[in-house]
Amino acid sequence: MLAPLRETEAEATMKAPEYRRxxxxxxxxxLTLASLLPFAAGGIAHADGVExxxxxxxxxxxxxxxxxxxxAFTHESVATKRPWLTPDLQSLLVGELNRPQPEDExxxxxxxxxxxxxxxxxxxxxxxxxxxxDTASVNVECTLEGGGTRRIVALLQRVGNAxxxxxxxxxxxxxxxxxxxxx
Numbered sequence: 281m282l283a284p285l286r287e288t289e290a291e292a293t294m295k296a297p298e299y300r301r302x303x304x305x306x307x308x309x310x311l312t313l314a315s316l317l318p319f320a321a322g323g324i325a326h327a328d329g330v331e332x333x334x335x336x337x338x339x340x341x342x343x344x345x346x347x348x349x350x351x352a353f354t355h356e357s358v359a360t361k362r363p364w365l366t367p368d369l370q371s372l373l374v375g376e377l378n379r380p381q382p383e384d385e386x387x388x389x390x391x392x393x394x395x396x397x398x399x400x401x402x403x404x405x406x407x408x409x410x411x412x413x414d415t416a417s418v419n420v421e422c423t424l425e426g427g428g429t430r431r432i433v434a435l436l437q438r439v440g441n442a443x444x445x446x447x448x449x450x451x452x453x454x455x456x457x458x459x460x461x462x463x
Contacts, residue, residue: 335416336409336444366444372460414438
């Protein structure tokens with residue numbers, strides 16, 4: 281026969297340990313998901329996860345993956361974005377990560393190249409597209425903490441039957457490709 285639990289043991293078993301409790305949902309995550317939901321139907325999903333039907337669908341999928349995963353500029357993060365990037369842009373990003381960096385200097389790309397920010401925005405959404413032949417552009421608006429916005433233009437290229445991001449143009453006219461070429 282089992283001995284009954286003492287009251288303190290019973291109380292302890294009813295509470296989940298701190299490490300098992302689910303963290304509360306943060307407003308940032310909720311806002312990000314809410315801003316991306318309207319674009320979930322922007323294209324037809326392919327086996328590799330890329331929505332190739334429309335350029336806006338591809339850009340929305342890229343940013344959804346970016347916000348859902350590791351947003352840091354690392355080899356792992358860049359590898360997860362491969363399905364949405366042209367092969368040459370992917371190579372340039374990996375080359376930048378492999379470039380020797382003096383330990384006493386900040387990295388040449390200091391922040392998040394997909395949002396052109398050092399502090400991650402609350403969310404980004406695709407807003408319109410222009411298609412000319414095998415190229416396209418999609419406006420991206422990122423909402424910053426404090427109510428500001430950051431505007432980026434995603435430039436896409438058709439690769440086979442799929443649209444892929446080939447560059448990003450920031451508000452000040454710089455492009456991601458320009459940043460990836462050593463000064």
